Amino acid sequence: MITQKAGSVVFENVRKTFGSFTAIPDLSLAIEPGTLVTLLGPSGCGKTTTLRMLAGLEHPTEGKILIGGKDVTMLPANERDVSMVFQSYALFPHMSSLDNVAYGLESSGLSRKEARERAEEGLVLVGLAGMGKRLPAELSGGQQQRVAVARALVLEPQVLLLDEPLSNLDARLRRRVRTEIRELQQRLGFTAVYVTHDQDEALAVSDRIIVMKDGQIAQSGVPRELYETPASSFIADFMGEANVVPCEVVGVADGEAQIRIGGLLHRVPAGKAKPGAARLAVRPGAISLAEGKGQGLDGRILHSAYLGSHVEYEVETEVGTLFIVDHIVDRILPAASEASLGFRSRGIALINN
Known part of the structure; x- marks a missing residue:
């Protein structure tokens, strides 16, 4: 049975530089367990860099990152108890949906039988029961997205990271899939950090929105607060x-x-x-x-x-x-x-x- 253990996220005075360029000057934030928080902002605002540091794909120049109260600042990505859904979905085209979902489980040491049983559960969770034999090319864009989400969820991470997850879908499908992601998060209660540049998307799915500008938090609050009482x-x-x-x-x-x-x-x-x-x-x-x-x-x-x-x-x-x-x-x-x-x-x- 797939279970979710929601973890908190804390950034303490995090700074990130690339050579002489400072992408994140000084970032402090806290995300409560079981909430979906969106990092929102224009291109170059630092939201993706923040997500990559949380995932362990980049390391801070200064400061501290905690997940579930544990300092993970310098831990590699595979030791952080997070899963990431990429913008491109990153599905293996030659593998079935079931094998794509089971891949991470097998890589972590589970037997093939147990991994495939968990993968079947994951496909059921995202509404793709009976589609395990289909290749990615035989699925719609929304179905491919759900396979990517299932692959992340079966690893039972403390935090699910979503990097522009709907950017490859058309407008009507984006509306449907964002609703599915939100309903799934609320039903299972996992912590999610969601990156987008789309304001409507952020308003529709978030418990809280953090708007970033020049690597800093311009304003943080619930969707209605940011829309109705903007600070700037x-x-x-x-x-x-x-x-x-x-x-x-x-x-x-x-x-x-x-x-x-x-x-x-x-x-x-x-x-x-x-x-x-x-x-x-x-x-x-x-x-x-x-x-x-x-x-x-x-x-x-x-x-x-x-x-x-x-x-x-x-x-x-x-x-x-x-x-x-x-x-x-x-x-x-x-x-x-x-x-x-x-x-x-x-x-x-x-x-x-």
Whole structure:
């Protein structure tokens, strides 16, 4: 019977350099057992280097890495009690699905009979019962991905590492497989560290998201926190598109800030806001649009595009050009027409920098 022993992960002041280049200047983080944590960020932010150090494929220049409370900083990959699902799946093309899943078990010393029994259990776990005889070329991309996950899980690691696991799948299949991975993680309760550059993917699967920039943590939190209360303009724009506009905090009381955007007054959660000049992150769907001037923040339509379920607008205002997603599709305001903008209660946040 395959069991999972969820382990914690701790990085203590980890630094990683490659020659004169510093990829990770000083990284400290902690991951609780049984959680799925995503390292998210643009290319070159350090997320893959962090994952490779956790896997033992790279070693820190300074600092300490612990898995399940054990110092593994300088241990080789095969002594770390982790398994990795690679971006390319790394399946042996000449071996059946069953043999691919059993390979690591046989290499670790299990008898062929026991390894194949465990491999069969692994295929059942990921919903591929009866497909053990198929070669990778006879499987869909999503099925190949599940074989790779099964191969990792049968080793019963403390931590499962997933490096851009859905990047080779089309959009519809990505949605389905990410749901399967999340449901499997929640059902079995293993610890997972998941690397991606895809914000939607991170929001869909994570207990917690760590957004990285220049080898450092830009912000860490649950998905809703990062999306609705970004700590900076970088986070606001990276975690889904946002309009970043100047505003004035008129006053703060009872946890709310009254702000002025152009000639419009609005209330938002105060956070650490103080009276004075500030900046506001506004999601495209948080702006309402009405025909004519004088009902809110005045604007002029620069461009409109019908996309079936919604209309996208670019609107020129006194605080800058705003991108708006409007789900009212039975009327479309044409370019050069006048409009009034209002702000909804959600999808708006004051940002610190």
